[in-house]
Amino acid sequence: MKSLFVTTAAVSLLAAGPLSAEELRFTLWTGNDAHLAMFNAIAEGFAETHPDVKVVYETIPAADYTQKLTFQLAGGNPPDLGWMFEDVTPGFAEAGVIEDLRPALEATDGYDLADFSEPAMGLWTDGEVINGLPFSTSPFMIYYNKDMFDAAGLETPAELAEKGEWDMEKFQEVAAALTAANDGKWGFEFKDGQGYDSRIMHALMPPIRAYGGFAWQDGECGFNKSEAVAAVTQLHDMVFNDKSIVPPGEVGDFFSGNSAMTINQISRASRLADAGFEWGIAPLPTGPAGASPVIGQAGIVVFSQGEQKDLAKEFIAYMTNPENSETMSQFFPPARKSVLESDTFIEANKLISPEQMAYVSEAIEEGRVLPSHANYAQIYAAMKPRMDALWRADADVPAALEAVCASIENQL
Numbered sequence: 001m002k003s004l005f006v007t008t009a010a011v012s013l014l015a016a017g018p019l020s021a022e023e024l025r026f027t028l029w030t031g032n033d034a035h036l037a038m039f040n041a042i043a044e045g046f047a048e049t050h051p052d053v054k055v056v057y058e059t060i061p062a063a064d065y066t067q068k069l070t071f072q073l074a075g076g077n078p079p080d081l082g083w084m085f086e087d088v089t090p091g092f093a094e095a096g097v098i099e100d101l102r103p104a105l106e107a108t109d110g111y112d113l114a115d116f117s118e119p120a121m122g123l124w125t126d127g128e129v130i131n132g133l134p135f136s137t138s139p140f141m142i143y144y145n146k147d148m149f150d151a152a153g154l155e156t157p158a159e160l161a162e163k164g165e166w167d168m169e170k171f172q173e174v175a176a177a178l179t180a181a182n183d184g185k186w187g188f189e190f191k192d193g194q195g196y197d198s199r200i201m202h203a204l205m206p207p208i209r210a211y212g213g214f215a216w217q218d219g220e221c222g223f224n225k226s227e228a229v230a231a232v233t234q235l236h237d238m239v240f241n242d243k244s245i246v247p248p249g250e251v252g253d254f255f256s257g258n259s260a261m262t263i264n265q266i267s268r269a270s271r272l273a274d275a276g277f278e279w280g281i282a283p284l285p286t287g288p289a290g291a292s293p294v295i296g297q298a299g300i301v302v303f304s305q306g307e308q309k310d311l312a313k314e315f316i317a318y319m320t321n322p323e324n325s326e327t328m329s330q331f332f333p334p335a336r337k338s339v340l341e342s343d344t345f346i347e348a349n350k351l352i353s354p355e356q357m358a359y360v361s362e363a364i365e366e367g368r369v370l371p372s373h374a375n376y377a378q379i380y381a382a383m384k385p386r387m388d389a390l391w392r393a394d395a396d397v398p399a400a401l402e403a404v405c406a407s408i409e410n411q412l
Contacts, residue, residue: 021052021053021054022052022053022054022308022311023053023054023055023056023308024053024054024055024056024080024081024308024311024312024315025056025058025079025080025081025082025306026055026056026057026058026079026080026081026082026315027057027058027059027060027065027069027072027079027081027082027083028057028058028059028060028082028083029059029060029061029062029065029083030059030267031059031061032267032270032271034270034273034331035267035270035331036057036059038327038328038330038331039057040057041327042318042319042324042327042328043055043057043315045318045324046315046318046319050311050314053311053315055315058079058082062192062198063194063197063198065083065085066085066088066377069082073097073303073305076305078303078305078306079303079306080302080303080306080307080308080309080311080312081300081301081302081303081306081312081315081316082300082301082303083135083298083299083300084098084132084298084299084300084301085298086123086296086297086298086299086369086370086372087201087370087371087372087373087376087380088372088376088377089123089124089131089132089299089301089372090123090372090373090374090376091373091374091375091376091377092131092301093126093131093374094374096304097303097304097305098131098132098301098302098303098304099301099302099303099304099309099313100129100130100131101130101131101132101133101301101302101313101316102128102129102130104310104313104314104316104317105130105133105313105316105317108314108317108321110321110322111317111321112322112338115322115336115337115338116133116134116335116336116337117137117335117336117337117340120134120137120297120335120364121134121335122369123297123299123369123372124299131301132299132300132301133299133300133301133316133320133335134297134298134299134335135298135299135300135319135320135325135328135332135334135335136265136267136296136297136298136328136331136332136333136334137295137297137333137334137335137364138265138266138267138295138296138297138298138332138333138360138364139265139293139294139295139296139333139360139363139364139367140191140202140206140263140264140265140284140293140294140295140296140363141263141264141265141266141281141282141283141284141359141360141363142157142261142262142263142281142282142283142284142285143254143261143262143263143264143268143272143279143280143281144156144157144158144260144261144279144280144281144282145254145257145259145260145261145277145278145279146277146278146279146280147277147278148178148181148182148185148257148260148277149178149260151181151182152177152178152181152182153181154174154177154178156280156282157171157174157261157280157282157283157285158280158281158282158356158359160174160282161282161283161359166282166283166285166286167210167285167286167287168207168210168211168231168234168285168286168287170285171188171285172234172237172238172242172244174187174261175187175188175238175242175244175245175260175261176238176242176244178244178260178261179242179243179244179260182260185252185257185258185259185260186243186244186245186246186252186258186259186260187238187242187244187245187259187260187261188238188244188245188246188259188260188261188262189245189246189252189253189254189258189259189261189262190202190203190245190246190262190263191203191262191263191264192264193246193251193252193253196248196387196388196391200380200383200384200387201215201370201371202263202296202370203235203263204228204231204232204235205294205370205371206263206284206292206294207231207232207234207235207287208222208227208228208231208232209287209289209292209294209368210231210284210285210286210287210288210289210290210292211227211228211230211231211287211288211289212227212287212288212289212292213225213226213227213228213230213231214227214228214371215228215371216371216373216379216408216412217371219412220412221404221405221408221409221412223401223404223405224398224401224402224404224405227288227289228401229397229398229401231287232390232397232401233397233398236390236391236395236397239391240393246259247391248391255268255271255272255275257275257276257277263284265296266281266331266332266333266349266352266357266360267331267332269281269331269349269351269352270331270351272351273351280353280356281352281356281359281360282356282359283359283362283363284363291366292367292368293362293363293364293366293367293368294367294368294369294370295363295364295367295368295369295370296369296370297369297370298332300316300319300320302316320336322336322338322339325339326339326342326344326345326348329344329345329348330348330349330350331349333345333360333361333364340361340364341361345357345361346358346361373411373412375411375412378411379408379411379412382407382408382411383404383407383408385407386400386403386404386407387400387404389403390404
């Protein structure tokens with residue numbers, strides 16, 4: 001089990017007289033210096049009106065986040081508030097361990113709760129109850145190494161998308177050509193190199209939806225349907241026949257220039273600030289079902305067992321007000337319509353051109369959030385061994401996906 005890293009955003013501003021600091025523990029899964037610097041600045045702004053408050057950000061690696069957070073809650077050591085993945089939020093809400101935020105947000109002057117997109121809020125609301133507040137409604141985009149495309153004499157994904165030629169067939173063709181042209185490197189790498197482990201759904205859902213399939217819906221498993229089987233078969237062929245996708249056990253690392261393409265969100269652009277190559281972003285490839293953008297969401301919740309629930313709600317209201325939503329939009333696409341529709345958002349990320357940021361806005365408007373479920377933790381635990389069996393060269397893909405459905409059907 002990986003260790004817990006603690007990053008302290010010390011928000012202790014001098015005030016007249018001695019301080020009696022109240023501490024807010026805030027868990028998140030980023031350790032990125034640029035992200036933490038931004039959050040530190042937001043916390044410092046909060047301290048201007050709350051000089052006796054110290055915000056401590058605790059970074060838990062994404063792969064361990066839900067498990068370690070659950071251990072903290074079960075062990076009587078709860079944080080006050082923290083980030084929450086979209087897929088596990090329904091389970092945490094059903095367990096009654098997160099607070100309703102609506103009363104606090106509605107009581108905050110100038111907050112304008114109606115500014116939040118209704119579709120973006122869908123996962124986080126249950127009737128009138130607001131279980132969490134999305135701060136990042138971020139579609140998955142294709143990142144590409146333009147230098148590698150140029151060296152191979154290939155049009156980039158953005159150029160192909162502009163011509164209406166960026167589809168799953170072209171994606172496979174291009175990935176194979178890039179692998180052939182760049183000895184010892186790969187055409188494509190799954191998100192953060194974790195497509196066979198903690199990012200299984202991030203690896204599978206873009207092609208499955210492009211083919212018109214689904215993971216589960218209305219109590220039914222979709223992994224064994226023809227659309228999903230076709231999508232996953234294509235990925236399997238790319239891994240083991242074309243050898244264009246980084247295989248299990250190998251490390252590609254797009255950000256170091258060892259893979260020509262990857263899939264990720266704009267928050268990762270900060271890792272390319274000093275990249276030794278020219279790069280860009282493009283929409284996901286289309287498929288038989290057309291364009292099917294996939295959105296990853298992250299929200300902020302207040303934990304019911306925390307000692308500073310009211311103060312934590314105040315901080316969420318401050319962190320996600322219109323001004324700070326604009327600030328965070330450079331890394332985390334907002335759910336606030338006023339920010340999303342503004343030039344501020346299109347120009348917020350200095351590493352990504354306004355033309356390419358327009359792809360992000362379009363995908364937010366048209367995309368669907370990753371699958372979630374109240375039993376997501378149990379579903380993931382049941383399907384993971386079956387997914388592992390899928391990623392062998394001699395795997396029978398339809399049979400493997402039937403086994404996935406058989407393993408999770410009782411949880412759906």
